[in-house]
Amino acid sequence: MMGAEFVALSLPPILIGICVAVACALPGNFLLLRRQALIGDAISHVVLPGIVVAFLVTGAVATGPMLIGAAGAAIAAVVVIDVIRRLGRIESGAAMGVVFTAMFAAGVLLLERSDTSNVHLDVEHALFGNLESLIWLDATGWASLLDPAALAGLPVELPRMALALLVVALFLFVFWRPLAMSTFDEGFARGMGLRTGPLGLALVVVSAIAAVAAFDAVGSIIVIAMFICPAAAARMMTNRLGRQVAWSAGFAALSAIVGYVLAGYGPLWVGASASVSAAGMIATVSGLILALAAIAGPHRKAVQ
Amino acid sequence: MTLALVQDDAKLTEAARMASPLAVRGLTVSYGQTPAIFSVDVTVRAGAMTAIVGPNGAGKSTLLKAALGVITPLAGTVAMLGQPLDRMRDRIAYVPQRASVDWDFPTRVIDVVLMGMYRQLGLLGRVRATHRAQAMACLDRVGMTDFATRQIGQLSGGQQQRVFLARALAQEADLYVLDEPFAGVDAATEKAIIAVLKSLRDAGRTVVAVHHDLATVPDYFDDVVLLNTQVVAAGPVAHVFTEDNLQATYGGRLTTARADPESVAG
Numbered sequence: 014m015m016g017a018e019f020v021a022l023s024l025p026p027i028l029i030g031i032c033v034a035v036a037c038a039l040p041g042n043f044l045l046l047r048r049q050a051l052i053g054d055a056i057s058h059v060v061l062p063g064i065v066v067a068f069l070v071t072g073a074v075a076t077g078p079m080l081i082g083a084a085g086a087a088i089a090a091v092v093v094i095d096v097i098r099r100l101g102r103i104e105s106g107a108a109m110g111v112v113f114t115a116m117f118a119a120g121v122l123l124l125e126r127s128d129t130s131n132v133h134l135d136v137e138h139a140l141f142g143n144l145e146s147l148i149w150l151d152a153t154g155w156a157s158l159l160d161p162a163a164l165a166g167l168p169v170e171l172p173r174m175a176l177a178l179l180v181v182a183l184f185l186f187v188f189w190r191p192l193a194m195s196t197f198d199e200g201f202a203r204g205m206g207l208r209t210g211p212l213g214l215a216l217v218v219v220s221a222i223a224a225v226a227a228f229d230a231v232g233s234i235i236v237i238a239m240f241i242c243p244a245a246a247a248r249m250m251t252n253r254l255g256r257q258v259a260w261s262a263g264f265a266a267l268s269a270i271v272g273y274v275l276a277g278y279g280p281l282w283v284g285a286s287a288s289v290s291a292a293g294m295i296a297t298v299s300g301l302i303l304a305l306a307a308i309a310g311p312h313r314k315a316v317q
Numbered sequence: 318m319t320l321a322l323v324q325d326d327a328k329l330t331e332a333a334r335m336a337s338p339l340a341v342r343g344l345t346v347s348y349g350q351t352p353a354i355f356s357v358d359v360t361v362r363a364g365a366m367t368a369i370v371g372p373n374g375a376g377k378s379t380l381l382k383a384a385l386g387v388i389t390p391l392a393g394t395v396a397m398l399g400q401p402l403d404r405m406r407d408r409i410a411y412v413p414q415r416a417s418v419d420w421d422f423p424t425r426v427i428d429v430v431l432m433g434m435y436r437q438l439g440l441l442g443r444v445r446a447t448h449r450a451q452a453m454a455c456l457d458r459v460g461m462t463d464f465a466t467r468q469i470g471q472l473s474g475g476q477q478q479r480v481f482l483a484r485a486l487a488q489e490a491d492l493y494v495l496d497e498p499f500a501g502v503d504a505a506t507e508k509a510i511i512a513v514l515k516s517l518r519d520a521g522r523t524v525v526a527v528h529h530d531l532a533t534v535p536d537y538f539d540d541v542v543l544l545n546t547q548v549v550a551a552g553p554v555a556h557v558f559t560e561d562n563l564q565a566t567y568g569g570r571l572t573t574a575r576a577d578p579e580s581v582a583g
Contacts, residue, residue: 046422102349187440194432198418201484203387204411204494205435206403252468254423312468 021152023277025168026144030269030295032174033231036181036223037239038265042258043185043216045244046196051106052091052217053240055113056224057233059090061120061139064228069127076169080225087221090116091214142232144273144291147171170230177226184219185258192216193254231292238296239265246303249310268299330360335399338363338408338492338523339384344393346376346383353379355547357393361492361525362540366518368528368554371544372567377527378414378496380544385411385494397492407436410490412481414497420470426480427465430455433487455486460509475506482510493517495526511537534558 037053044050063086067078090112097108121136151157151166158164185192195202195209202209224236247260272295277288307313334340339361346353354376361367369377383390386402397405410433430452431444438444456462459479464472469480478498485493493514499507514524518539528534534541534554541558543549543566550562 046419190432190435190438190440193424194435197422197424197429197432198413200382200387200413200417201411201432204385204409204413205488206386206406248423252423252470253425253428257423 017152017154020155020157021149023273024152025149025171026147026291027270027273029147029168029171029174029230030144030235030273030291031266032171032178033223033227033235034239034243034265034269034295034299035262036174036178037220037227037236038243038261039181039185039258040216040220040223041240041244042247042254042261043192043196044220044240045248047213047216049105049217050241050244051109052094053220053224054237055090055094055109056087056217056221057228057236058113058117059086059120060225060228060233061136062086062116062123063089063120064139065120065123065127069123076229079229083225083228084221086116087225088218091217091221138232139228140232140234141290141292142228142230142235144231144295145277145288147230174226174230177223181219181223184215188212188215231295234296235292238299239268242296242299242303243268246299246306246310249306249313252312264299264302268295268302272296272298333360333362334396336363337361338397339494339525340396340399341380341384342394344380344383344395345391346379346388347391352391352546354383354544357544357548359384359542359548359551361523363523364518364521365539366514366524366526366537367540367542368526368534368538369542369544370528370531370534370566371549375545375566377544381411381494381496381525381527385409387411387413407488408491410485410488410493412485412493412495412498415474415478415481415500417496420472420477422469424469425465426456426461426467426469426472427452429469429480430483430487433484436488452483452487455483456480458486458513459483473503475502478502478506479509482513486513490522492523493525495524497527497529500529531563 041050041053044052060083063082063084064079065082066086067082070082071078094105094108094112097103097112098105101108120139124136147168147170149157149163149167151163153163191202191207191209191212194205195207195212199209220240224233224240227236227239243261243264244257246264247257250260251257273291275298276291276294279294280286280288334342337360339359341357341359344357344359345355357376357380359380369380371377379388382388383393384395384402386395395402397408402409427449431438431448433455434448434452438448453462453465456465459482461476461479461483464476464480469477472480478501482495482498485495495514498510498514502510514526514537518524526538528538535558538554540552541554542551543557543562545566545568549566550557
């Protein structure tokens with residue numbers, strides 16, 4: 014398992030899984046503390062109509078237009094959610110719930126009415142992605158990691174996801190203080206002259222970048238789980254924001270590795286023949302970690 | 318003759334506004350259809366302690382928030398020493414209502430105080446020993462040094478309010494604006510807070526606070542603004558804080574207002 018086969022078949026999906034998990038978990042910390050955790054859920058649902066519209070416009074399953082369509086839909090949803098929240102004066106969770114279900118449903122209808130039978134575009138793909146198929150055929154062993162010719166054959170999702178992770182990490186690093194201040198005490202932050210509105214929007218846009226980049230590779234299940242589970246589990250491990258974010262990144266990476274290995278080999282270990290969905294297993298593992306933290310984490314909130 | 322007098326008066330108010338650390342003109346804020354505050358003019362006297370007093374829903378917090386740009390007013394201007402507020406941000410410290418934040422947030426007391434030093438630290442500036450020492454000195458002024466490494470949710474209401482005050486002290490501002498600093502705090506904390514505020518005033522700083530307890534207004538404050546959506550009266554406590562003006566501010570509700578210092582609406 015540690016040889017050429019591992020490098021070609023398992024290493025790329027595991028690395029992509031780690032990038033997806035960490036890229037979503039990092040902003041998830043702030044979304045959770047701002048009581049906006051559902052926005053990850055919302056974004057990963059609304060990208061479906063965006064992708065379908067992009068397909069209908071271009072007539073091809075090309076990554077570029079699809080990402081643009083998905084990003085467009087995500088931004089439209091964020092704006093609509095905000096408008097509903099302000100004009101309707103309802104809680105943001107309710108606004109998100111309405112918008113993302115409606116847009117996802119519209120996406121399903123569009124998908125059904127359009128002729129996508131001959132291309133790889135369906136609701137199942139949107140939910141679970143296809144992590145297992147992201148293999149690296151040019152790899153012949155660990156040495157391929159240093160071989161430029163072989164590296165050129167890496168699944169394109171890996172560098173794309175690594176870039177998304179870098180964007181997310183850089184954003185959080187640079188705007189750490191304003192984000193922490195405005196998340197804890199928005200009134201104080203505004204009194205200091207911080208533009209908390211654009212900052213909050215930037216956080217959502219960065220989350221959308223992570224979600225849209227991840228969606229194509231792994232579907233929405235992992236995205237939804239990773240925006241919430243690692244951060245929620247990490248909150249129960251520490252009472253300090255920096256450590257919480259570090260814990261959440263660790264939990265996310267752990268979920269990706271353990272989930273992928275369990276999905277691929279777990280069924281064999283218990284005597285079953287076929288493997289199960291890696292995306293589903295990664296999300297499940299992150300849920301189990303959350304459950305463990307809720308039972309045994311040192312900084313659980315006291316039950317009142 | 319009358320005309321000259323009026324002009325003189327106008328010049329005087331203009332001069333007072335230019336010298337005021339918080340001069341508000343025509344400030345109007347509306348949530349939905351009815352205005353929360355309507356055409357409010359307030360000129361805060363420099364180096365004085367000013368109380369903003371009025372019944373529940375009078376717009377006291379709204380006035381502070383709109384004056385500091387925390388919420389966007391429909392109309393009106395705000396100036397500090399004749400300058401637009403955005404240029405004077407580093408000279409203003411704002412202490413919001415304690416109930417307005419999530420005290421379960423994962424942060425320690427000392428980290429909250431360090432937030433007050435954001436303008437010194439900037440986006441990426443490192444927190445050095447001098448910054449920590451400065452933050453500890455601020456905690457010392459409110460008697461909270463022993464709690465520096467506690468998670469903020471583990472504090473009592475009074476202790477939380479002291480931490481908020483310490484964060485404002487760390488800003489080393491000229492104008493301190495506090496929203497209900499005595500709401501839900503113990504007597505010892507109220508004493509400690511008023512002592513710190515008076516020491517600020519004695520050092521030439523200006524303090525503006527929303528206040529609920531009419532009984533302590535003459536003790537604690539120099540000036541008072543009586544607010545009920547509009548300004549009913551404003552000026553030195555000795556002149557303005559009269560039974561007639563209070564009756565005009567509170568209407569028939571004066572007795573209830575006195576019996577209910579706990580409420581945080583406004």
